[in-house]
Each structure stands twice: as C-alpha cells, then as structure tokens.
Amino acid sequence: xxxxxxxxxxVCGMHKHxxxxxxxxxxxxxxxLISHRADLQRPAPEPQPVLAGLQCDSANDRVNWVAAAxxxxxxxxxxxxIAANELGPTRIEHLATLFHAEHSPPAxxxxxxxxxxxxxxxxxxxxxxxxxxxxxxxxxxxxxxxxGEYDWTQGNAIxxxxxxxxxxxxxxxxxxxxxxxxxxxxxxxxxxxLGPLLSYAQSNQALMEVLSQLLSxxxxxxxxxxxVSSQSAGL
Numbered sequence: 001x002x003x004x005x006x007x008x009x010x011v012c013g014m015h016k017h018x019x020x021x022x023x024x025x026x027x028x029x030x031x032x033l034i035s036h037r038a039d040l041q042r043p044a045p046e047p048q049p050v051l052a053g054l055q056c057d058s059a060n061d062r063v064n065w066v067a068a069a070x071x072x073x074x075x076x077x078x079x080x081x082i083a084a085n086e087l088g089p090t091r092i093e094h095l096a097t098l099f100h101a102e103h104s105p106p107a108x109x110x111x112x113x114x115x116x117x118x119x120x121x122x123x124x125x126x127x128x129x130x131x132x133x134x135x136x137x138x139x140x141x142x143x144x145x146x147x148g149e150y151d152w153t154q155g156n157a158i159x160x161x162x163x164x165x166x167x168x169x170x171x172x173x174x175x176x177x178x179x180x181x182x183x184x185x186x187x188x189x190x191x192x193x194l195g196p197l198l199s200y201a202q203s204n205q206a207l208m209e210v211l212s213q214l215l216s217x218x219x220x221x222x223x224x225x226x227x228v229s230s231q232s233a234g235l
Contacts (some may be wrong), residue, residue, distance in 0.1 A: 085133075187223045
C-alpha cells in the first residue's frame, strides 16, 4: 500500500530538478572506489509488481534495485521515491540494518559493480536516498547515525539531514544539532558529506543557506576549504 505525505509527494514530483549526479563524492579514496560507476551502461532490471505486505527480503531487493541505478541520477531518485512509497516508514529501522549487509553484488549486477567496495557504497547511497523520501520520519535515525561512531554512513546521514533541513523539515533543530556535533567528527565524514552538498547547493538556494550556517563551525569550515582547495588542484 502507498502512504501519503506532503514531503514525499513534493520529492517525487520535483526531485529530478533538485540536484546533480550522486556519483560526485569528496574524498579521493571514495572517488577511486566508485569511479567505475561513470562507465556503467547496462540498464538495471525493472522492479517486480508491488505486493502488499512486503517481507524483509523484499526491502533488500528494493535497495538493490535502487542501487543498480546509481549511475543514472534521475532513475536513481525515481527508484528511491518508488521504493520509499512501497516500503513505508515503518521499515526505517530494518533498512538501517542493511547498511553493511552485502559487500559483493548479486550475479545480475556483477558486471556493473566490479570495484572494491562499490556495491556496498551504492547500496548505502540507495538506502539514504530512500530515507530522504521518508522526510521527517527518518530524522531520528539519521541523527543517530550522524552523531554516532564514525562510519562511511555518517557522511550520508549528514547530507540527508542537510537536504531535509533545506526542505523545511525541523531546520533549526537539525542545524543546531549538526553544529554541536561537527567539531568532534572526523574530517573524512565532513568530506563525504560536503562533496554532494556543495554540488546540490549550486542549484538549491535553501541548501546553500543551510550549508552557510554550518560553515560557521571552524572545523567544518576547515574541511570545506581543504576540500575545495584539493578539487581546484585536481587532487
């Protein structure tokens, strides 16, 4: 069954125009891990018909389906919206258990994801894009990940929290919470969040304003400046 939410309706209707490719990531190591995505051409399989009462393995299948389209930004966001609609926010906690569930792709996606770590990262991108479509329902989980121990997913959570704040979802609370926690975070988490945020902010004034507020945090500003300098130098 489909669930209704104004945020999701807005996202599903307008997300194609809201940002650039998700392939862009900040840290040099992460760029190496996923650089092969730009060369992916084989289309991913279409989803099976929506069934009532989706089981746990169906959630994992939907994550795989979304992840398989990561090289195509429009298809990726379309699929994330569809998956969120099918699964519903009651599956948020279960989806969080899938962050590290698969290190290697299924056979049907093996040719697309041959790089070390690429498949797991694509799945993480997919899960967090699904969380974005859940809107405010996902904020508690996103905050738990963003403010917890360092992991690749910490940067993903920061990114989605910023995008939700830019959409007007608990903006003041999100910005205040991030500002309080960013100083203690590793710079790798900063870089991982900043890469896509800087790209999205080029065409999203509300996100630019959120980012500007967070850049008042000295540690985050330092990471920002280092990243921009490195990108300018072609590193």
